Amino acid sequence: MxxxxxxxxxxxxxxxxxxxxxxxxxxxxxxxxxxxxxxxxxxxxxxxxxxxxxxxxxxxxxxxxxxxxxxxxxxxxxxxxxxxxxxxxxxxxxxxxxxxxxxxxxxxxxxxxxxxxxxxxxxxxxxxxxxxxxxxxxxxxxxxxxxxxxxxxxxxxxxxxxxxxxxxxxxxxxxxxxxxxxxxxxxxxxxxxxxxxxxxxxxxxxxxxxxxxxxxxxxxxxxxxANPSEKFSKAFTVVKKTAAIAAVVFLLSGWIANVREDLRRHRTNNSNNSEVSNAINPPDSVMEGLPGSLRNRLEANKDLCPICSRMRVNPTVCPSGFVFCYRCILMHVREKGTCPIMNSRVGEEELIHLFENS
Structure with missing residues (x-):
């Protein structure tokens, strides 16, 4: 044609x-x-x-x-x-x-x-x-x-x-x-x-x-x-398909297991962050000098980061006594070199990690 x-x-x-x-x-x-x-x-x-x-x-x-x-x-x-x-x-x-x-x-x-x-x-x-x-x-x-x-x-x-x-x-x-x-x-x-x-x-x-x-x-x-050779070929094809399906199921189950492991680590990280964060409270004298909205948020939930107002991720303590997200305080210190609340001079080497992911 x-x-x-x-x-x-x-x-x-x-x-x-x-x-x-x-x-x-x-x-x-x-x-x-x-x-x-x-x-x-x-x-x-x-x-x-x-x-x-x-x-x-x-x-x-x-x-x-x-x-x-x-x-x-x-x-x-x-x-x-x-x-x-x-x-x-x-x-x-x-x-x-x-x-x-x-x-x-x-x-x-x-x-x-x-x-x-x-x-x-x-x-x-x-x-x-x-x-x-x-x-x-x-x-x-x-x-x-x-x-x-x-x-x-x-x-x-x-x-x-x-x-x-x-x-x-x-x-x-x-x-x-x-x-x-x-x-x-x-x-x-x-x-x-x-x-x-x-x-x-x-x-x-x-x-x-x-x-x-x-x-x-x-x-x-x-x-x-179908002749015998074709039957054997079909049987071999079925075996190959079964092996391919088994491989896909194996890979999919492994991927699902990885997702579950990530979720488990996420839950573990959150629980550990809460335990560590609850153990350290900001100084009372400093809390009294903070703006009302920020002070109310921190008093209501001490797990919040004062910078992003979200749950702390990889909590890191500043020499002023406040605990921030690692990324939030790191970026702020690199940009301004001060504590975002006390305005005191802070260096990167003075930041202390309270928790690290395994």
Whole structure:
């Protein structure tokens, strides 16, 4: 079958631009719906365990990951069986590779192993793109730079520089990616290319309509009885699938165990912070000279940091007797060199950690 026929030709085996655009919209909508509902379900389950907002966000991320993984598994399964996505199958389409036969380019079926690798690669690219987008939204919506527990000066500088570099490069990378996709779509619309997406162009694939010959091939394959070697091959395939599923379950269980360990450490850190913080109270004479709002907050809850007015993280005591978050007091001392409450001179070497994460 000669494929030197563009999608705008009514006799072309290639579907129209609008059909493929509808397929793309259906796939994106299905993925968004799956992630949204799995995220809500995970949050509902998490509320039965905890009310802490930080832990609920962890539950939401787990649910979002499971929703993405479920859709990826369904699409990969469809690619293995039908050599097309679920939405493309609904529109009676399949994917074929293009090979050169003498001087004519013809369509050929994609081998099963290659279909699996291509489907997994396509969804891996989608996963990386979503992770980068989510990270960019998180960084642009936050006023603070994420830092590790008990950071050193070099770590803070490295993370700050990497964050600035990522925030600077991401808009250009995203614009380049969207521009390439846009140009590829318009080239397909006007018959300048046979590939609907850059991924199909890079893997030398086209989306075409299912023909009567394809249906006959499937029926013939179902009618042909399997010989012993094929039975052995199928049994070996089942064993490989079982091993792959077991590996995924093992990795997922390990990941869940790591999440639970992080939650346990978070609870332990909070309890230890409260015990240590309750043992040291600010001097009464100093408390009387503080502004009324700050004094009331500290008297109501001695676990609060006087700078950020939140629960202290890695409590650090200042020579004035007040206890702050390590990051809050460190940044203040580096910037001004004084105690934020007493205005007395303080050096970094005078700060004392009361608790350190293991």
């Amino acid at each position: 000669d494929v030197w026929v563009t999608a705008i030709d009514p006799l072309s085996p290639l579907p129209s631009f609008f059909e493929l655009q509808v397929c793309s919209v259906i796939s994106k909508s299905a993925l968004d719906i799956a992630q949204t509902y799995s995220k809500k379900a995970a949050r509902a389950v998490g509320r039965q365990v905890t009310e802490d907002e930080g832990r609920l966000k962890v539950w939401e991320r787990v649910g979002e990951f499971l929703g993405f993984g479920g859709m990826a598994a369904a699409e990969i399964r469809s690619a293995i069986n039908n050599d097309a996505t679920i939405s493309e199958t609904m529109y009676g389409c399949t994917r074929s590779s293009i090979r050169l036969d003498d001087t004519i380019r013809v369509m050929a079926d994609v081998p099963r192993r290659r279909r699996i690798m291509l489907a997994m690669t396509e969804w891996l690219i989608k996963l990386v793109g979503k992770m980068m987008t989510g990270k960019y939204v998180e960084l642009t919506g936050s006023t603070t730079t994420p830092t590790p527990t008990l950071p050193t000066l070099s770590q803070i500088k490295q993370i700050t520089n990497l964050t600035k570099l990522f925030k600077f490069l991401y808009p250009y990378l995203n614009f380049t990616s969207e521009s390439i996709i846009f140009l590829t779509h318009w080239s397909y619309l006007f018959g300048l290319t046979l590939h609907f997406t850059p991924f199909l162009y890079g893997t030398n694939q086209v989306i075409r309509r299912i023909t009567l010959n394809d249906i006959r091939k499937k029926k013939m394959l179902k009618r042909i009885p």
